Amino acid sequence: MNAALPEWLHPPRDSGWEADDLDTISDLPRHTELIDGALVFRTSPQRSWHDRVIRRLTSALEDQAPQGHTVEAQMTIRLSVKSRPEPDVIAASVPYDPDRTRFLPEEVALVVELVSDESQERDRETKPFKYARAGIPHFWRVEEEHGLPVVHSYELDETTQAYVATGIHRERIETSVPFDIDIDLARLTH
Incomplete structure (x- = not known):
C-alpha cells in the first residue's frame, strides 16, 4: 500500500x-x-441556493420543534452496517447531544433532501427507498423551481415500508406531522 x-x-x-x-x-x-x-463524495461545489435553503430550513424547523427534539443539518444516519447517508436536514425526536456523530433511524422523525444536479438519482430514488425501509416516518424532497424551493412531502406506509406522497408545497408548508410546522417557503431564499 x-x-x-x-x-x-x-x-x-x-x-x-x-x-x-x-x-x-x-x-x-x-x-x-x-x-x-x-x-x-460530493463531486461538485455546493451552490449558494442549496446552502441558503439548508441553513434557513434548519433554523425554521429548530424554531418549531417541540422540546426534546433536535434539528441538525448534514449529519449522517446509520441505516445499516453498509449504509450511512447524510441528509441535508434531520429532525430527530431525541435531545441535542454535542458529541453525536450520527443518528439511528428510530431517532429520526423527518429527513430532508435538497436535490442538486449531482445527487438527483440518490435524492429521488436511492435514499428515499433506504429511509423508508429503515422506518423513518417522514421524508421531504426539496426541488428548485424558478429559483424557489418546492417541498414534496411523503409519509411512511408502515404496511408496505414505502413512502406515500402527501403533497407538493410551493408557497408554504403547513403540517401537523411529525410536529406542528408552518414555513413560508419563499423566505428560505429571499
Whole structure:
C-alpha cells in the first residue's frame, strides 16, 4: 500500500467499508456518505441556493420543534452496517447531544433532501427507498423551481415500508406531522 495515498482509497478487501468506519477513517473528505458499502463524495461545489435553503430550513424547523427534539443539518444516519447517508436536514425526536456523530433511524422523525444536479438519482430514488425501509416516518424532497424551493412531502406506509406522497408545497408548508410546522417557503431564499 502506498503511504502517500489516503486511507479511504483502500477499502477493506473482504467486507468493504462499514457505517462505523466513517468515524475512524482519517482525512475523509467532508460530507462523505456510505451507500451500500461504497463511499460517496460530493463531486461538485455546493451552490449558494442549496446552502441558503439548508441553513434557513434548519433554523425554521429548530424554531418549531417541540422540546426534546433536535434539528441538525448534514449529519449522517446509520441505516445499516453498509449504509450511512447524510441528509441535508434531520429532525430527530431525541435531545441535542454535542458529541453525536450520527443518528439511528428510530431517532429520526423527518429527513430532508435538497436535490442538486449531482445527487438527483440518490435524492429521488436511492435514499428515499433506504429511509423508508429503515422506518423513518417522514421524508421531504426539496426541488428548485424558478429559483424557489418546492417541498414534496411523503409519509411512511408502515404496511408496505414505502413512502406515500402527501403533497407538493410551493408557497408554504403547513403540517401537523411529525410536529406542528408552518414555513413560508419563499423566505428560505429571499
